[in-house]
Amino acid sequence: MTQPVLRTEGLVAGYVPEVDILNGVDVDLHDGEIVTIVGPNGAGKSTLIKTVFGLLAAREGRVLLRGEDIAGRKPHDISRSGLSYVPQLDNVFPSLTIEENLGLGALARKGTNAGERTERMYELFPRLGERRKQVAGTMSGGERQMVAMARALMPDPEVLLLDEPSAGLAPAFVDAIFEKVVEVNEAGVTVLMVEQNARRALAMSTRGYVLDLGRNRFQGPGGELLEDPKVAELYLGGGGSRI
């Protein structure tokens, strides 16, 4: 296979000394893929994404972007290399308008034509175009998630890191967000996302990884993981009991 656009090798990271949250995580992302990371609460999914983006230092292992080790580099520097990140929480500036939020996104990468990219984002997210002067804090959760995605796409990244894009959204908005993820991917952006909505996310993914206790547990094509009885039993919730 060709060289992955992004790869983590034996990634170890944590927040407090001597407590590792990631215990050697290996993930590959190839050009054009949508790869989803699933796993229980506290598995280290957000920690993995934060470490890839340089928000948390890797204690061991490597983060390779087209073969170059970016572990140890700062987020602003990593953005310039073509990676964008949408955090799980607090991902818009609530007191700024949509247009201002997008303008800030343009600053992540030198040479970004903010005007042109903003118009492109309004094509991709027509609802944001209609409301460009509205402050982000007064928008619905689903709309805010779109602002966050559009802001991350402003610098025209090769790779988009999405942490729980559907979290807390009503089913209709979950569909809308997932449709946008597919549309963005079809436009040429490679996507690495974390999702609680595991079945839906795996169904639209090229491949997936199950992470548990900071370790790789299962991996494979999205459809195969969905059909794996062990994965279903342990991580996808079989239903059955009421509470």
Ligand SMILES: Nc1ncnc2c1ncn2[C@@H]1O[C@H](COP(=O)(O)OP(=O)(O)OP(=O)(O)O)[C@@H](O)[C@H]1O
């Ligand atoms: N800033 C922090 N300081 C200390 N510990 C943290 C911090 N952030 C996360 N942790 C711990 O790291 C572990 C993994 O957290 P992480 O947020 O990566 O999990 P997750 O898989 O994304 O879970 P969720 O599905 O709930 O979002 C948890 O035990 C959490 O308490």
Ligand SMILES: [Mg+2]
């Ligand atoms: Mg998380």
